[in-house]
Amino acid sequence: MARSAAVDPLEKFRFIVTWSNDGDNEPTALVRAGFHDVSSPKRTTTKGTYRDGVDPDVPQLFAGLSNMEDVTLSRGLLIDDLNNEMYKWMSAVHRPTSGHLAREAVDARASDAASNTYRKDVTITMLDREGNAARKWTLYQAWPQSFTPGSDLNADEDGEKSLESITLAYEDFKEIQPSGTEEKAVSNAVS
DSSP: OOOOGGGSOOOSSOEEEEEESSSSOOGGGEEEEOOSEEOOOEEEEEEEEEOOTTSOSSOEEEEEEEEEEOEEEEEEOOSOOSSOHHHHHHHHHHOHHHHHHOTTOGGGSOOHHHHGGGOEEEEEEEEOTTSOEEEEEEEEEEEEEEEEOSOOOOTTOSSOOOEEEEEEEOSEEEEEOOOTHHHHHHHHHHO
C-alpha cells in the first residue's frame, strides 16, 4: 500500500514572506517578497532561582524576562529591483541621506511621527507541496536592525550568487492557524 503525503513531515523549501507597505497592516497594502532563506522566530525565557534559608536544598525556579531572537531574511541580489521595498524599509529607520548631508543637524534622526512607519507586522507562511498555507508565524512590531546589500566579493569563487540580507528585530511572535481553504488543507493533512 502506498503511503500518503499527508503523513510526511512538511518540507521547508516553499514559503512566502509578507509585510504591510504603509504601516497600517491593511490586507490590500501587503508587500510579498521572495527570499532564499529565512531563519525561524525564537523566544527564549530566562530562568531564575530563589531559595530562602529555611527551604529544602532545591531552589524554586521561576520564569524571568523573555527575549525574541532576531530573524534574518536572505535573497539573491537583483539587478533591476524596481520596487526597492527592503531599501525603503531600512531607510525609514534612520534616514541616511539627511544624516549624511547634515550630521550636526537636529533633524538628522527621524521624527517620532515618522518612526511609527518603520514598524511592521511580518508574516512568514510555510506552504505545502500544493501551495496551500500549512503554518504561519506573525512577527509583531518588526523593524530592520541590519541590512547587507550584497555578499562579499571574491574573484576566486565560481558561480556563487550574491545575496542581500536583512535582519529583523521584533517584540513578539505568534503562530497563526491558516484559515479558510488553507485550514481545510491543514486539517486534511492531520486527519
